[in-house]
Amino acid sequence: MKKKIIVFALLIFTPLIIVLSNNTSIKSQSEATYVGVNSCVGACHKTEAQGSQLSIWQSSKHANAYESLKSAFADSVAKARGSEVAAVETPECLKCHTLGVDLASAKVDDTFDKTQGVQCETCHGAGSEYKKLSIMKDKQKAMDAGLIIHTDKDAFCTQCHNSQSPTFVSFDYDTEWAKIKHDIPAKE
Ligand code: HEC
Ligand code: HEC
Ligand code: HEC
Numbered sequence: 001m002k003k004k005i006i007v008f009a010l011l012i013f014t015p016l017i018i019v020l021s022n023n024t025s026i027k028s029q030s031e032a033t034y035v036g037v038n039s040c041v042g043a044c045h046k047t048e049a050q051g052s053q054l055s056i057w058q059s060s061k062h063a064n065a066y067e068s069l070k071s072a073f074a075d076s077v078a079k080a081r082g083s084e085v086a087a088v089e090t091p092e093c094l095k096c097h098t099l100g101v102d103l104a105s106a107k108v109d110d111t112f113d114k115t116q117g118v119q120c121e122t123c124h125g126a127g128s129e130y131k132k133l134s135i136m137k138d139k140q141k142a143m144d145a146g147l148i149i150h151t152d153k154d155a156f157c158t159q160c161h162n163s164q165s166p167t168f169v170s171f172d173y174d175t176e177w178a179k180i181k182h183d184i185p186a187k188e
Contacts, residue, residue: 032126032146033107034099039131040120049185056182057120065097065117077166096160098122123156124148153177 037057045053057063066088068074074087083090094103098114099122108114109128121127130136130145143149150156154173161171 031107031129033109033128034112034121034126035109035128035131036112036121037116037119038113039111039127043133044136045120051182051184053120053182056180060180062118062122062180063116066094066115067117069093069097081166096165100160118160123150 037054041054044050046055061068069078069087069090071087074093078085078087078090078093081090081092083092087093091102091104094114095101096118098117099106100118103114107126125146125148127146130142130147135141135145136147139147139149157173157176158171161176162168
């Protein structure tokens with residue numbers, strides 16, 4: 001009889017504990033806010049020894065993704081999609097050309113600058129909780145605080161590089177990654 005009660009209690013409470021503990025981690029991630037490129041490269045991700053992520057990104061089209069919506073061509077593309085406002089004000093365009101999420105619902109703080117286009121946090125997750133050097137130094141800690149490290153990179157890129165993009169032609173992961181490739185150099 002006792003055994004039965006224990007088994008019963010386990011059945012009830014184990015899922016509950018799992019649900020509760022999962023919830024707290026989801027909560028801390030959803031509380032993270034986007035802080036913008038400057039917070040990622042203040043002291044880090046800049047020098048050659050660290051992998052020059054800043055300059056690689058700056059010279060990529062991602063850095064210009066917001067600005068490139070400010071052209072007559074972009075406006076004509078938006079118009080053809082039924083937008084009655086400029087491309088740079090069209091939520092559907094801004095979604096892929098900035099964070100990959102609806103900007104109106106994204107949590108941003110006052111250091112965030114949407115004109116930075118597709119930036120570090122678009123791909124690596126909102127940075128407010130992992131940006132501190134003491135956290136960033138420990139990859140696992142940073143990931144627990146919301147840093148996203150991609151394993152299925154192709155699937156990630158094609159969230160934007162797909163036929164929902166009005167100018168889409170094709171996307172080959174290896175070719176396109178080679179154009180924006182950045183990493184942490186191996187230590188000697
Ligand atoms: C949030 C949406 C989004 C994601 C995710 C994304 N991109 Fe992009 N990417 C864009 C946009 C928007 C442009 C076009 C920028 C412009 O020219 O205005 C672009 C342009 C590019 C270009 C330049 C293409 C050219 O014609 O020169 C490359 C290369 C590229 N992306 C590679 C990647 C790779 C590799 C990944 C995945 C690791 C990726 N992108 C993920 C939105 C995204
Ligand atoms: C278009 C998406 C995209 C953008 C924009 C982007 N990254 Fe990345 N980044 C990746 C992918 C994909 C990888 C390889 C897999 C991974 O580590 O997530 C990567 C790898 C890295 C790594 C190596 C991680 C490791 O553990 O090896 C660092 C550091 C990094 N990025 C920093 C940055 C910084 C800083 C910026 C902005 C200046 C930036 N990234 C912008 C997609 C992006
Ligand atoms: C599903 C994501 C997505 C959406 C939605 C999207 N774009 Fe893009 N856009 C991209 C990507 C990725 C690229 C780069 C590769 C390509 O052309 O698909 C790009 C490239 C562009 C370019 C540069 C093309 C060139 O070669 O000069 C312009 C301009 C542009 N988009 C305008 C718009 C406008 C305007 C809208 C809104 C009507 C829009 N985009 C909506 C993802 C998107």
